[in-house]
Amino acid sequence: MNLRGTTPPTRQRAASSWVVCLAAALLTAACGNEVSIDAPNGRAPSAPAFADSAVDADLVARGAYLATVGNCAGCHTAPGGAAMAGGLRIETPYGAVYTGNLTPDLQTGLGGWTADDFHRAMHDGRAPDGRRYAPAFPYPSFTHVARADNDALFAYLQSLPPVQQANRPHELRFPYGTQVALAVWQWITFTPADAPTVAPSAGVARGAYLVRGLGHCGECHAPRDHWSAAASDLSGGEMPGARWYAPSLHPTLGSADALAQTVALLRDGRNSHGTVTGPMATVVLKSTQHWRAADLEQAARYLQSLPPAPPAAEAAPAAATLLAAGARLYADRCADCHGNDGAGVPDAYPALAGNPSVTQPSVRNLVQLLRHGGFAPTTAAQPRPFGMPPADLSPDQTAAVLTHLRQAWGHRATAVSALDVLKAN
Template identity: 40%
Template structure:
């Protein structure tokens, strides 16, 4: 028995010694790790490129509030299914992406899944960002990790049942999401491919310029054919139809000016597009803007419809409103846009033969008369001219009359609008 006791005691001491040694080794390793230098920061040129690409992707517009800190999230985004709140993407370890890896960030952009595998709602444009290359993703990630940490907790979404069940997104993704980086078309030029990469990927232009269906998705076959932006009451015109904003008849310079400056000889941007130019496009290089213009100009022409003779009812409504509209126009609008509707480019765009005025949807011209507005202030146009609002001075009938006048005068082929149309848009916010 004493021998057995001795052996047991010896074994216990041996185990204890080994455990102590392992514990000491762990402490030494932890101390060594704590004294190691932090991971090297990205090179300045990588950070600069990441900032540029984040601008191209317009990250700041969604992940910042007007009164909050940059990339702190919290922006409320109204949808037909409820309200989404954008997440914090600052370098905060607690609330942002401070603990994320470059692999996890790329996976999120590429697959539409968060670092824990959670499916993202498609208000995050991962259907476009999936085209972003790994190198560009890494640069954006490095830039975001270099931004100041924002101690802003993330707000939970407020979506109605069953849209608050993320499992439903599996079906949505099957219908509307195709994963994969952009692949250059060898038949096209380097410039064209660069433009396609920016427009289809980081720029996610099709998200607004493609109609959204009842499921919150869009058809690839109808890409860039235009549609009403849900909850915003602005119409994103078709970029494929020369009856709307199709660019086949535009020069590369006019397209470039509109994208980068916000005004061109052909018109000016207002509403959500003005925000895109202000927050994003004005910061892109002349070469990249030109590449986008080259690509956009080659979008295939679709949705063309011939101008048919107005029905008797439409003609009678136009004739009823036209005299009042002309009177209001001459008193309020002609000083800037001229009596012949030719405007004073580039500050006061022409209204005659203006595709934005003649579109089948009259939402945008009604909004402009009601709310007024400015083209965006940009580096190349820091003090833009604006248009005053008339919501407080003109009745619904008068709004309808002057919009009908500009849509049908000077050879324009628009249709009349009603006082009901004007009244429906009065509650709409400017952006």
């Protein structure tokens, strides 16, 4: 089974100059996971595949679990809105998008869809009437989902109470989102996968299937090329349309307990090295903490099977005045919770010493945490998680305290400037 998206080289070489120029202007809009299925489908409703009231309850239950694995509700349920009815507004650099209604309402949802229609949307990125979806609906990942799993997902969605809620059109600037742009993007960068009929049930193959398919981890954790298409590796990068950095998921050499640490982070929202916050906190809250133990373990084993991440280059020490200013700010603002030694407090405040989030190549996440605060997800392991309030710091102060964090306790990450802070805001 091929789990890697490909960019057909013959197609790239065959592209004429006008196509390339057009694509260069249009395709930056392909920003990962911010546009969802657009229902209705623009055609007369047909009989849904699972209209029979005697639909297999086990199929619906399996679909419900798969919807949790894929975190469908995370995008398709607006705050205070009906489950899976869409309407969530998501800001992107190219305008706003609105998530679609996945309930089985005939006029505004998926009530007129068939199982074939749903599979085509997931696998090919095409609507029942042939329209192409913006790749921000993560069909470049969902194309790897087995037909049997798509059928189960569709059965679950068809079992939901129908909600009549019209889908709002996206507010993307021209020409982003036009069918011409999307046709060019798909032609150059996207080939539907040779997905299995039935998903792998165990082993690292199961982990790869979950991570690369429904889990769609690469939509955030894969770097993107000049077409904004996600690469096949999970080496991290700036999150499209967000002010966050998705770290590499490749293993780090010398981490003997990495498997257990990965499972703990996905299940509990924390491990001995740190706590999830930001967008990943929502993923843990709504999705990964509910994965079956075997699926979590196999996903972690697959991630550990990836090529090790190269060691970060050690940076030169920052100026003594900057380090001293950062140390004073840390002692005044941070040490009461995280400790003078950066060790934190178990089950309360995460350690900063040895925390890989502190020494990431990008300082975006650290800047966002200081500016907006940090809030961990509620999980069975931490039903009342501690949060961090925002810090009222100037760009110079932020740069100083972050430089201290990145060069204290044996850390050798690069220093942070006020310009770095301003660019990350």
